[in-house]
Amino acid sequence: MSPSTDTSKRQKYLPVPLALLCLTKELPVDVYWCLYPGADPVLLRGQNIEIDDDEFPKLLEGGVETVYIPRDQGEVFQQHLQENVRSILNNHDVPIAQRMAFLNSTGRTMLQEVFRSDNLDKTLESVSVLSEHMTSLISQDEIVAGELFDVLQHDYHTYTHSYNVASYAMLLAQEMGFRDEAELRRISMGGLLHDLGKLRIPNQILTKKERLTEAEWQTIQRHPTDGFVALAERAELTFDQLMMVYQHHEKLDGSGYPVGIDGDEIHVLARICSVVDIFEALTSNRPYRNPNSTKEALEILDKMAPTKLDGDMVKCWKALMQK
């Protein structure tokens, strides 16, 4: 594909996982697809035309993973998703793994769009809606962490990482005794926002294969503070959520950043966030290294506890992942 075609495609179309469309009967947007890798998208299905139940699943089976929505219809598409997510998530005829996968696709698509928009009002609105869906799915059904791991994507994008960390943080918090649904929702929202400060870090630093320079490392270390400063005055967020953003890289022995506080000074939700954040980073595919297996990642967490990470939380997370 020539770079110009690639760029204009990115500007004109929003890539959407086809799996996301398999559970809807009608769409208020046009759907395009590429007949071969790198081709210009062509119309697959016009807006508001009824879709056969097996039409999209068949394409998916045939190997089509991504379709495209015109960017100028992006808002309508988001609206449509938000209106339909609740009914799909509450439809117990759809197997739980499929609903988890659907929410994962929806969530990543929503986060990708709002993180890209660089609009804090929009971001908080979407994150709030998404956290509500995540909580309703996780608190209504018996979610097995290993199954959740299997339906998640494990790429290096901040929106993927944030979605995964939020899901894991909720599961770990629930296992640690947090049962109140409103509290779990706040935890999920904190997880979705924990790396907000990273959105301003240039991609070439985040994906750099070589050793980081001192200046680049300092830029990375600023992200908890930058996220905290951006969110601190928002009335819709609680102190607990802000601590997830500000303290998720602090370590119990004081060796973390941005401040280097230790022990109980680190908020309990930040400690939860820290365990699952490291686990997520280790098990995701990064441009500079291959992912660790679940087993390897759990062993690394084990070595970091109880000096750097909360021993009970690591134990709990291991038990959840090994269920």
Ligand SMILES: [Fe+2]
């Ligand atoms: Fe972070």
Ligand SMILES: [Fe+2]
């Ligand atoms: Fe993170």
